[in-house]
Amino acid sequence: MASSRLTGGAWGRALTWGPLPFLVVVALLVAAPVLVSDSNVFLLTGILIWAIFAISYNLLLGYTGVVSLGHAAFFGIGGYTVALILVKTGLPFVVAFVAAPLVAAGAALIMGALALRLAAIYFALFTLAVGQIVWSVANKWTDFTGGDNGLNVSAAAIPDLISSRVEFYFFTLVLALFAAAILYMVVNSPFGFTLRAIRENSNRVEFVGIPVRRYKLLAFVISGLFTGLAGSLLALHTNFVHPENLFWLRTAEVLLMVLLGGFHIFWGPALGAGVFLYLENQVRNNPYDQTLALTGLAIGGLAVVVAILFPLGIGGLLQLAGRMAGGVGGESGAQPPGPQPLALRWRTAIAAVRQRLGVRDKSSGGPTDSQG
Amino acid sequence: MIASLSTFGDCVTDGACLVNTGLSGLSVAMVLFLIASGLTLIFGVLRIVNFAHGTLYMLGAFAAYWVVSRMGGTDGNFWIALAVAPLVVAGIGGLVEVLLLRRIYGRPQYLQFLLTFGLILLAADVVRLTFGTEFKLISGPGPLSGSVSILGRPFPEYNLFLIGLAIAVAVGLWLMLQRTRLGRTIRAAASDREMTSALGVNVGLLFTVVFMLGAGLGGLGGALDAGRPVTIHPIMDVERVLQSFIVVVIGGLGSVGGALLGALIIAQVSAFGILLLPQFSAAFAFVIMAAVLLVRPWGLFGRPLEE
Amino acid sequence: MNIRRIGVLLPVLLIVGLVVAACGGGGATPTPRVVEVVATPTPAGPPIKVGIPYGLSSIASVYTRGAVKGHNLAVAEINAAGGVLGRPFELVVRETNLRPDIAVQVVQQMVDGGVEFIVGTISSGVAQAISGFAKDNKIIFIDTIAQASGTTAEAGHRYVFRITSDTVIVGRASAVVMAQRPETKYVTIGPDYSFGHDAVDDFLDKLRELKPEVQVVNQLWPSLLNPDYTTFINTILESEPEVVYASLWGGDLINFIRQAIPFGFFDEITLVTYNLDLDILQALGKNLPDGIIAGSGFPWYSLTTPEVTEFVDKYFDATGEFPVVGSVLGYNSMYALKAAIEKAGTTETEAVVDALSGLTWATPTGNVTIRALDNQADPMVWIGTSTQSDDFPFPILTDLVAVPGSDVMLSEAEVLARRAQ
Structure with missing residues (x-):
């Protein structure tokens, strides 16, 4: 099973769907400042930033099978790096902006080196603990980070070229596409296929002489790098950094985005970020009553519905719809299906989904170990 | 710093302080x-x-x-509430298990995160x-609101009651796990689930029962804190949930004895550590957890998981 | 098979129904169900939209929901009396989840939607983020409840104003009162984040200045939302202080006081708290020990002026509740804005900034002035002593010492010194 997943690749998919859906989405994003209101351009910038976070998080979750619960630390470290350099030193913007992802990657190297000795669930809880320690440093070290008062990143510190709302949107869009392109190349490189093999069966990969832990560590560092990029963009987008940016709930939220969108699809996490933030924004602006918005009910409810009914996320649902409509839906990155006939019957599609979920025999009902 | 060092020194050489601090912990x-x-x-079995x-x-x-507010809000009703609340929460837990969790067994672990995190937001x-959204307060545990003198210092009766009740629950859990059919099944399921189901145990029912038991214990903790009293509001669990995860990780996932040991370590380190290093009291638990990991x-009582 | 299906569908339908209900149908037109005072615009002119961002469903909701009611009450009165320059106020109330990143998005959308002034906030992080937004976008931001002194001092600028006391005013007012008492041996306890530390430091700095023999034998920093104070209380008792100064607030303060009682804490130690507002008094009720010395921004139950009585009556009639400190702050902020707009004769930002700077306006507790240098107001704070009351269904603060904000606020020299650093 694993071996068939290692074959196929970008070329196979290009033959079936081509880059058309991708180009349509990019064209819509480029045209967005003309198509939507200023407010929504601002919202869309936020969505793109969280999409970068979510896609880079999914390099671990979806491709490597590693669940980090401390990733908000890298998101926050990216933000604090750009903010502190801009606020406390006279160094130019470029230095601050380039330093942010690098510092985050360095932090990921340290956390990953310590944590990757641990098995799945312990890894997750260890990263949670370290992430919370980083949070409490940001929260307590008031003289350096501003603590709970946060740090303003004045608009004056940001170059004129990207200072207006639309300019910053395009800046974010370009970086989001750049980050996505790099991550896409990573997951479709031999390195990326090895990560998938590790996810499927790390013992077997270890056995053929591949240093599994080092591969995981590299994935962790790459993920931390782009998470730091997203964090620094959020700091520039909101002109502010605050310990809330690295509280563990931010990791839980990005996890939710990834799973909402579909962790098995390369673009799924970005879709999830969009759905999450758009829904949250709609509910907040249409509150239940003047002092109660009920965003948790909406997003929590959606998460429960997706977990029970659409375990492959909204992206998986679209993919299924695409297959039923006669094509191979979506960009299937995490588990490339390889060249497939254009007209898959819907039963085949559902069977494929069930197989991917590991649902072997529905009637047995007994859980199987899913420690990955 | 120097003041706190002498506080710590005074305490460990003073019997009354030692006993009271130990009891607090x-x-x-x-x-x-x-x-x-x-x-x-819940982790051990499900x-x-x-x-x-x-x-x-x-x-x-x-x-x-x-329950207390329904019954007129008088202090004595807390004891009825303390009996009812864990049952209510166990019931809610049963519903969640049957209606929701049951549908994601055997599916990837990610779905657990999605579902349980969604439930957090939804429930709040x-x-x-x-x-x-205003915080609520139970007026107190009635007859046990006072204090007793321990080596000349007042100590809350309710805290003594907490210690006694938890020991009773711990012993009860131990007896249940060691001596009853259900307990044997739970232990068997925790160590080898495939085998358990092959032996004809009704796994579905077992899971429901264990989830209800675990939920009831969580609910009991909430009701006990409510009587402490702790203000009651939808995000009152922020601190407790992190603490209990730390306790479980230190003790070993799935081990009830480990949870007991983990809780004792965290609490006693906090109780005595704060005398020595008051400025770092908030970080004790995380540092212990990272070190143990x-x-x-x-964990201390856990078994290595297959990767 | 069928039963299984139904088993899946029922909970899902239930949840979908709840979600749809929560979204209010997700319609394009915001139609919040206003449950309290309905502010019906009567004046003919186009509304003056005021954005009100607060953390409404969080731990701070007891203050912020009262504040929203105060905003609503003031707007109803102002609009009924002909509005401002012939235009009615219209409030846009939004949840920030106490998160600065969300708050910035919220105020950006408010401004895009035609909001001309931002009034509100409770957490200092959110206030600071919105302050930065206000500075960059040249929008007026009036902070109503958040108290970090840096917002108007170090980080102050032309567009940020604060109508409430900051940690310096409250801390120093307590210090002035405590310096006259004989006790010298102190322990402090505060939530482990900027506000908790600032509130403790501002109190201690002034106290040490007024009474150099004061000795601080321990300082404790429990985390915010800590449920169990047993070990902290034990540590305090071991340190044997005469006075404990607590910058705990809300539920944390309630938990601390209640859990300290059976330790005999109040038999030996005088507790001084940063604040003991109505939320705490009502929640603790008969259990609140007498003799706690505490600050309050609006102890209306012990103030007998006709203005205070009139406000409390109006507020109670409109909401069925007693006012919390947030209520009067929300109320006052709208009148400050009204006075400034009328003084400026326009809603144009720069003119209103000039009008707000140095503005003196009437509040139920007397005139308040916004100092021109740092846009910080000088409201009165009261330091009182807790006691059970026969006149009210909750304990109250009595023996009030009124400390004018202008007596204890950062001096202009101190503000300039902080800004120079």
């Missing part, structure tokens, strides 16, 4: 243990990391508040809709 440990034991039981365990704790406190807003990743 013990009373903290015992509520932590109750909450954490529910979490660890292999579910229940991030919504703090929500069950919060619901336990609200259930206690609901449902509680806000039902009870309002680095030295013995599967």
Whole structure:
């Protein structure tokens, strides 16, 4: 099973769907400042930033099978790096902006080196603990980070070229596409296929002489790098950094985005970020009553519905719809299906989904170990 | 720093301080243990990391508040609430298991995160809709609101009661796990689930029962805190849920005895450590957890998981 | 098979129903169900939209929901009396979840939607983020409840104003009162984040200045939302202080006081708290020990002026509740804005900034002035002593010492010194 997943690749998919859906989405994003209101351009910038976070998080979750619960630390470290350099030193913007992802990657190297000795669930809880320690440093070290008062990143510190709302949107869009392109190349490189093999069966990969832990560590560092990029963009987008940016709930939220969108699809996490933030924004602006918005009910409810009914996320649902409509839906990155006939019957599609979920025999009902 | 060093020095050489500090730590440990034991039981048998365990704790406190306010809000009714609240939460837990969790067994672990995290957000807003956003308070544990003198110092009766009740629950859990058919099944399922189901155990029912038991323990912790009293509101679990995860990790996922030991370590280190290093009291638990994970990743009483 | 299906569908339908209900149908037109005072615009002119961002469903909701009611009450009165320059106020109330990143998005959308002034906030992080937004976008931001002194001192600028006391005013007012008492041996306890530390430091700095023999034998920093104070209380008792100064607030303060009682804490130690507002008094009720010395921004139950009585009556009639400190702050902020707009004769930002700077306006507790240098107001704070009351269904603060904000606020020299650093 694993071996068939290692074959196929970008070329196979290009033959079936081509880059058309991708180009349509990019064209819509480029045209967005003309198509939507200023407010929504601002919202869309936020969505793109969280999409970068979510896609880079999914390099671990979806491709490597590693669940980090401390990733908000890298998101926050990216933000604090750009903010502190801009606020406390006279160094130019470029230095601050380039330093942010690098510092985050360095932090990921340290956390990953310590944590990757641990098995799945312990890894997750260890990263949670370290992430919370980083949070409490940001929260307590008031003289350096501003603590709970946060740090303003004045608009004056940001170059004129990207200072207006639309300019910053395009800046974010370009970086989001750049980050996505790099991550896409990573997951479709031999390195990326090895990560998938590790996810499927790390013992077997270890056995053929591949240093599994080092591969995981590299994935962790790459993920931390782009998470730091997203964090620094959020700091520039909101002109502010605050310990809330690295509280563990931010990791839980990005996890939710990834799973909402579909962790098995390369673009799924970005879709999830969009759905999450758009829904949250709609509910907040249409509150239940003047002092109660009920965003948790909406997003929590959606998460429960997706977990029970659409375990492959909204992206998986679209993919299924695409297959039923006669094509191979979506960009299937995490588990490339390889060249497939254009007209898959819907039963085949559902069977494929069930197989991917590991649902072997529905009637047995007994859980199987899913420690990955 | 110097002042705190002398505080610590004075205390360890003074019997009354030593005993009172130890008892304080013990009373903290015992509520932590109750909450954490529910979490660890659920993990041990269902292999579910229940991030919504703090929500069950919060619901336990609200259930206690609901019972007390329904019965006229007098102090003595807290004891009825204390009996009812864990049952209410166990019932809610049963519903969640049958209606929701059951549908994701055998599916990837990610779905557990999605579902339990969704339930956290969902439940907090449902509680806000039902009870309002203002914090609630139970007026107190009635007859046990006072204190007794221990080596010349007043110590709250309620904290002594907490210690006694938690010991009773711990012993009860131990007897149940060791001596009853259900307990043997739970232990068997925790160590080898495939085998258990092959032996004809009704796994579905077992899971429901264990989840209800774990939820009830979380709810009991919430009701006990409500009587402490702790203000009751939808995010009252923030601190407790992290603490109980730390306790479970230190003790070893799935081990009830480990949860007891983990709770004792965290609480006693906090109780005595704060005398020495008051400025770092908030970080003690995380540092202990990180250290345990680095030295013995599967916890003190846990077993290494297959990767 | 069928039963299984139904088993899946029922909970899902239930949840979908709840979600749809929560979204309010997700319609394009915001139609919040206003449950309290309905502010019906009567004046003919186009509304003056005021954005009100607060953390409404969080731990701070007891203050912020009262504040929203105060905003609503003031707007109803102002509009009924003909509005401002012939235009009615219209409030846009939004949840920030106490998160600065969300708050910035919220105020950006408010401004895009035609909001001309931002009034509100409770957490200092959110206030600071919105302050930065206000500075960059040249929008007026009036902080109503958040108290970090840096917002108007170090980080102050032309567009940020604060109508409430900051941690310096409250801390120093307590210090002035405590310096006259004989006790010298102190322990402090505060939530482990900027506000908790600032509130403790501002109190201690002034106290040490007024009474150099004061000795601080321990300082404790529990985390915010800590449920169990047993070990902290034990540590305090071991340190044997005469006075404990607590910058705990809300539920944390309630938990601390209640859990300290059976330790005999109040038999030996005088507790001084940063604040003991109505939320705490009502929640603790008969259990609140007498003799706690505490600050309050609006102890209306012990103030007998006709203005205070009139406000409390109006507020109670409109909401069925007693006012919390947030209520009067929300109320006052709208009148400050009204006075400034009328003084400026326009809603144009720069003119209103000039009008707000140095503005003196009437509040139920007397005139308040916004100092021109740092846009910080000088409201009165009261330091009182807790006691059970026969006149009210909750304990109250009595023996009030009124400390004018202008007496204890950062001096202009101190503000300039902080800004120079």
